[in-house]
Amino acid sequence: MKITAQLRPGYHCNSNTPSDDYLIPLRLSWTAAPLTVSGVVYPKAQLEKYAFSDKPLSVYTGDFEIVTKFKVPASAPPGLAVISGKLRYQACTDRMCLPPKTVDFSLPIDVR
Amino acid sequence: MKNLNLGFVAIAIISSFTFTGCSKTSHAAIKDQSNRKLAPDFSLKDATGKTVKLSDLRGNVVLLNFWATWCGPCQIEIPWFMDFQKEYKDRKFEVLGVSMDDDGWTSVKPYIAQRKINYPIVIGTEQTSTLYGGVEALPTTFLIDRSGRIAAMHMGLISKSEYKDEIVKLLDGDGGIIQEPVKSSSLFSTGGPALFFAN
Numbered sequence: 001m002k003i004t005a006q007l008r009p010g011y012h013c014n015s016n017t018p019s020d021d022y023l024i025p026l027r028l029s030w031t032a033a034p035l036t037v038s039g040v041v042y043p044k045a046q047l048e049k050y051a052f053s054d055k056p057l058s059v060y061t062g063d064f065e066i067v068t069k070f071k072v073p074a075s076a077p078p079g080l081a082v083i084s085g086k087l088r089y090q091a092c093t094d095r096m097c098l099p100p101k102t103v104d105f106s107l108p109i110d111v112r
Numbered sequence: 113m114k115n116l117n118l119g120f121v122a123i124a125i126i127s128s129f130t131f132t133g134c135s136k137t138s139h140a141a142i143k144d145q146s147n148r149k150l151a152p153d154f155s156l157k158d159a160t161g162k163t164v165k166l167s168d169l170r171g172n173v174v175l176l177n178f179w180a181t182w183c184g185p186c187q188i189e190i191p192w193f194m195d196f197q198k199e200y201k202d203r204k205f206e207v208l209g210v211s212m213d214d215d216g217w218t219s220v221k222p223y224i225a226q227r228k229i230n231y232p233i234v235i236g237t238e239q240t241s242t243l244y245g246g247v248e249a250l251p252t253t254f255l256i257d258r259s260g261r262i263a264a265m266h267m268g269l270i271s272k273s274e275y276k277d278e279i280v281k282l283l284d285g286d287g288g289i290i291q292e293p294v295k296s297s298s299l300f301s302t303g304g305p306a307l308f309f310a311n
Contacts, residue, residue, distance in 0.1 A: 022219075024182045052185040052269060090182060096249040096268035097183040099212065 001107075003028065003066045003087065012059040013091040015045030019058045024090035024100045028066050032083045034076035034111060041067040050094045076111050083107050141264070142278055148261035151176070151254065152243035156210070156234035159221055164208065164232050167260060172204045173282045174256040175275070178236060180212045181219045183250040185269035190227065192272040196279060197231045203283050204258070207231035210240060212250060257282055 007013060014023045030037050043064045047056035066087075083106065090100040151174075155165040166176070177193060179186035190209075197207045209231060213219045216235045224233055241247040244254070255264040255278055264278055 022181050022223075023184070050184065052188045057184070092184060093268070095185055096251065097180070097185060098249060099180075100182070100214070 001068050006063050007061055010093050011091045012061045013089045015058040015060055016042040017058055027088045030085045034081055035070040035072055035083060037068060038071045039069045072111060078111050081109050083109055142281055143263055148263055151256045151260055151262050154240050154243060158232045158234050159224055164234050169206050170260045171258055172206045173258060175207045176254040176256055178210045178212055178247045178250055178252045180250050181223045186251045188269060189251055194230050205283060209233040210236040212236050
């Protein structure tokens with residue numbers, strides 16, 4: 001399943017593997033029962049140089065997609081269910097940063 | 113094998129984190145004395161556990177800086193503020209840092225030690241942010257005159273020379289006459305920092 005994020009021009013967010021320990025990574029997490037998450041695939045990050053940093057930072061800009069692979073266990077009960085996810089991100093321009101934010105979302109599923 | 117039908121799930125997350133905000137920094141000049149409002153008071157503890165009360169600094173020109181350890185532009189300014197603290201200490205000038213790190217001293221204490229920050233740092237709360245109009249963007253920095261009134265506010269990174277010019281102006285005589293503080297019920301009566309997440 002793909003989640004598409006859009007960042008406004010001028011903004012970037014740290015990638016899932018930021019360049020420095022002090023930076024807050026992009027992180028997608030799931031409460032996926034009855035499914036299991038077999039993998040979250042983040043897009044390839046860009047290395048961008050900003051005025052406030054000595055070295056290029058690993059970031060996302062513009063539109064990007066995060067892909068989640070799910071497995072349906074044999075024990076998963078058939079029928080409708082809801083899975084939920086959280087996307088945590090922290091965005092900046094080249095001059096200021098907005099606080100880290102977590103977006104909660106839920107998705108209906110149908111196990112057959 | 114069980115199948116999963118996600119076909120009907122609309123990927124409607126797109127709009128949920130379209131970030132909005134102001135991409136320009138606020139470069140307000142020093143306000144006229146008649147237009148300055150009293151800086152909201154607060155008491156917070158510094159890294160040593162000592163209580164720092166903003167109003168106790170009255171009589172000084174104060175640079176009040178909201179920042180966080182995860183904020184790249186904030187990292188640029190901190191050495192400048194350390195320079196100012198050293199250079200102008202004898203002229204009744206103080207820097208006070210308010211960290212907005214969610215994990216508080218866990219991140220901030222090592223940061224202070226590593227960078228040998230020479231001015232007090234306190235951990236800000238939601239209430240502190242609300243007092244100052246809701247500090248959304250970091251760094252946000254206020255210059256407060258000797259009467260405890262806000263003379264300038266900057267949202268985002270500006271240059272060291274701009275800060276220096278404003279500090280010197282306040283130190284040199286536009287620092288505000290010490291008198292009874294002007295009572296104000298609203299710090300930002302015509303709006304303040306306006307940064308929103310459109311979800």
